[in-house]
Amino acid sequence: MTALTVDSTARDQAAAVRRREISARELLDLHLERIAERNPQLNAIVSLDEERARSGAAAADEALAAGREVGPLHGLPFAFKDTHAVAGWRTTYGSVLYADHVPDHDELIVERVRRAGVVTIGKTNVPEFAAGSHTFNRVFGTTLNPVDPSRSAGGSSGGAAAALASGMVPLADGSDMGGSLRNPASFCGVVGLRPSLGRVPEWPLYNQWETTSVGGPMARNVGDLALLLSVMAGPDPRAPQALGDPGAAFAPPLGGSLAGLRVAVSTDLGGSIEVDHEVASIVGASAAVLSSAGATVTDAHPDLPEADDTFRTLRAWHFQARFGERLAAHPDAFKQSLADxxxxxxxxxxxxxxxxxxxxxxLAERMRLFFEQHDLLVLPVSQVPPFPADQEFPTEINGRPMATYLDWMRAAYFITVTGCPAISVPFGRTAGGLPVGLQLVAAHGRDRFLLEAACALEETVSA
Structure with missing residues (x-):
């Protein structure tokens, strides 16, 4: 039996299974023990099915014993985000309207991850229809932050981030419209990537030309995230806007260096977003870290005055198109903020x-020009640290009122409407010990470069 633990990297876990140093059954048992220990409090994994998981682990072991070729994630326990359809598994979208829904097909992301060899164990909790960056719903309740269970785990991939941070799963999938991969990563101290538009194709969609939401990977470190992205990424004929680079182009190992990079650091995008003073201080401290690693750092930011109206307009249009008829038929089945x-x-x-x-x-053109002068933009992921879990959203920042459940997410969704890839990397802690992530943004299409820069930052911070 190997010394492997649930806190080992996903790469080490997958390699140990392939080398048959640990069986998929044994690896599953380790994770089920952690789930039994942490999940009753955190409520990160829902629709857990141990019997089916054990059957999947047995099949994974049999495939190795038979000498069959296996995928890069072979034998890894995996819980899919509860907004992603998994054939034969309860998928609720966090809504009472779908409390007993069992899809008959896999979404494309699920199809790819399952083909890579994971052992499906259940789903990760989400807010209702993935709306809002705090994970709670009337089907499963609230997901709590593993660092401080009195706090929010973020959202909408809050269950995924909490499960990762607490060692219940080695990797996680998610999706991001206004920050759903990035905010929970920041809140829970893990890594979340919103890829370039078209990098991770999605199917089926009600509108293949809608381009605010993207799927993407989460992990405890950048190398593991690159492994999952290599499985998720790549073209598919069912997704006409998919970028053509093969997924293998993003596989670890990652090289890269911060030396010589032209980095723009902004704590508040020129005053266009309100940022908690402690968060701003932590983000501002990154300038010295980046400079000491050899980067040329300037206080600069792109001008994004149209971002707020653009995001809110497209989000409302998208939500009305998707949910308008259901809201009219079931007005009491939606939380008030989503209904509004x-x-x-x-x-x-x-x-x-x-x-x-x-x-x-x-906005996209302005970002293109900005990245002619800079290689990387650094800014906050979330404008606040993890807030109390009994709040739906922060109602003020530095005494300034936040009128809606979107106001405190501008640092994330301003980047959404540029189409650029953005990654949340753990960077610091508040005086109270709460995680704060750093958001790194690169030019559209430069996902590999972004991963390498994030890996270099991760190594610098941990050194």
């Missing part, structure tokens, strides 16, 4: 949507 967001889309005109897309085009 859906109804906001009812009043949009064609001119409003056209304006939003024109603005988004201008």
């Amino acid at each position: 967001n859906i109804r906001a889309g009812e009043h949009l005109t064609g001119a409003d949507v056209a304006r939003a897309y024109a603005q988004r085009t201008a």
